[in-house]
Structure formats: structure tokens, C-alpha cells
Amino acid sequence: MTSVVMTDDGFRLxxxxxxxxxxxxxxxxxxxxxxxxxxxxxxxxxxxxFHVVTFDYRGTGxxxxxxxxxxxxxxxxxxxAVLTAVGGGPAAVYGTSMxxxxxxxxxxxxxxxxxxxxxACTSPGxxxxxxxxxxxxxxxxxxxxxxxxxxxxxxxxxxxxxGHSHLFGDPGMTAEESRAHLRASNRHDAWxxxxxxxxxxLVLHGADDRMVPAANAPxxxxxxxxxxLYLHEGGxxxxxxxxxxxxVPVIDEFLGGEEP
Numbered sequence: 001m002t003s004v005v006m007t008d009d010g011f012r013l014x015x016x017x018x019x020x021x022x023x024x025x026x027x028x029x030x031x032x033x034x035x036x037x038x039x040x041x042x043x044x045x046x047x048x049x050f051h052v053v054t055f056d057y058r059g060t061g062x063x064x065x066x067x068x069x070x071x072x073x074x075x076x077x078x079x080x081a082v083l084t085a086v087g088g089g090p091a092a093v094y095g096t097s098m099x100x101x102x103x104x105x106x107x108x109x110x111x112x113x114x115x116x117x118x119x120a121c122t123s124p125g126x127x128x129x130x131x132x133x134x135x136x137x138x139x140x141x142x143x144x145x146x147x148x149x150x151x152x153x154x155x156x157x158x159x160x161x162x163g164h165s166h167l168f169g170d171p172g173m174t175a176e177e178s179r180a181h182l183r184a185s186n187r188h189d190a191w192x193x194x195x196x197x198x199x200x201x202l203v204l205h206g207a208d209d210r211m212v213p214a215a216n217a218p219x220x221x222x223x224x225x226x227x228x229l230y231l232h233e234g235g236x237x238x239x240x241x242x243x244x245x246x247x248v249p250v251i252d253e254f255l256g257g258e259e260p
């Protein structure tokens with residue numbers, strides 16, 4: 001089911017809902033420059049027990065409008081508007097990559113909307129974050145599109161992976177929209193607000209992630225009160241997709257279990 005949520009500044013956000021209409025809400029937040037299609041093949045794993053909600057960030061999918069100085073905090077405000085529209089909280093929130101950055105601000109600034117929080121392959125941003133290496137940055141900036149795609153493939157998945165990925169960006173985005181997303185993610189800094197997070201939190205990361213180095217995971221886990229940490233050996237940036245058979249049960253146990 002799809003719908004539209006209007007933000008306070010008049011931006012139309014495309015919202016998608018699936019799964020159990022009477023189930024607890026699970027909000028899924030995708031990575032940078034990606035729409036809800038990031039979750040294709042993954043949202044289905046939660047639909048038998050959750051009311052699964054996604055939305056297209058500004059500049060992706062069917063959420064199109066004027067490009068502005070977007071921020072992860074602003075995207076978090078959009079996420080809060082979506083949660084309020086679908087019935088409010090407390091909801092379970094699962095954010096990956098830039099979606100994890102958005103989820104940090106959502107949980108810190110809207111504690112009543114977030115009951116449990118899962119942060120995967122993400123970082124606190126700012127001067128405390130562990131940044132990707134120069135070789136990775138060069139590969140991601142390669143003007144050759146095919147070479148850039150090969151870099152993404154190697155950063156997200158192991159050599160053993162043979163599937164089809166939905167994680168490599170929204171092809172419908174304009175260059176201006178893509179740059180606005182990159183700026184939002186690069187400028188993220190939630191360090192001062194992480195201790196304000198009240199929701200029980202699970203921090204997940206692939207141990208071999210070079211896109212967002214795994215050293216960021218313990219930083220988040222130590223900064224967020226009572227957070228749990230789970231590192232998946234051999235996992236890269238897309239570990240939650242490649243190893244979903246192992247990761248989804250970890251998330252299920254956390255979402256249905258006792259507080260850390």
C-alpha cells in the first residue's frame with residue numbers, strides 16, 4: 001500500500017506499507033541516494049509479524065520536489081512525520097548506512113516515537129567518526145560508471161555473493177539530488193546527541209566494512225546508553241543483505257527480547 005505524507009514545509013513524501021496491518025510498526029530507513037527499493041527482498045522477511053513502513057527520502061523514488069540543503073536531521077524530521085502519520089510510536093526503527101545516521105537523530109529528538117532501535121553499518125559522523133580510506137574514496141569518485149559499479153560491488157559484498165543488489169543507488173536521481181544526499185551524509189554529526197537516545201539499541205556492522213569502517217560500531221555502542229554490539233565476521237557494507245539469513249534472526253531476537 002502506498003500513500004503520501006505532507007511535511008510541515010509542504011514536501012510530499014511517498015510512503016509504502018506492507019505486512020500485518022495490525023502488527024507493531026517497523027520503520028526501515030535506507031542508505032544514501034536510495035529509495036524504499038533498497039529494502040526489496042528484505043522487508044518481506046519482517047512482514048509476517050510487523051507493519052513494515054518505508055518512505056522515499058526527498059530526491060528519491062516518488063518523493064520529488066525542490067532540492068535544498070538537506071541534512072540527516074531533516075530526514076529524521078521527515079521520518080518522524082511518517083511515523084506520526086501511520087499511528088505514532090513507539091515503533092521499531094531499523095536504519096542502515098545513511099539510514100542509521102537518520103535513525104540516530106530520530107531516536108534522540110523524538111524519543112516517544114522510537115521503542116527499539118537497530119543501527120547497521122553506520123557511524124556517528126563528525127570528528128569522532130572513523131572515515132573510509134583514500135583508495136575507497138578514489139574508487140567511488142571514478143568517472144567511469146562501470147568501474148564505479150565494480151567498486152561498489154566489492155565494497156558491499158564478498159566475492160562469494162552472486163545475487164542481484166538493490167543497494168547501489170536510485171537511478172532516477174538527478175546529479176543535483178545525488179550531491180544533496182552526499183552532503184547530508186558527509187555532514188552528519190550526532191555525537192552530542194547519542195547519549196540522549198532512550199530506546200534500547202542494537203548496533204550491527206560487518207567486520208570487513210571499508211565503506212563505513214567497522215571501527216565506528218563500538219563508538220556508537222559505547223556512546224549510546226546500554227547499546228548492544230554485534231559484528232558479523234566477513235561482512236562488508238551490505239552484510240545485512242548478503243547474510244540476511246543470519247542477521248534477521250539477530251534483529252528478531254532483539255526486537256522481541258528484553259532490554260539490554
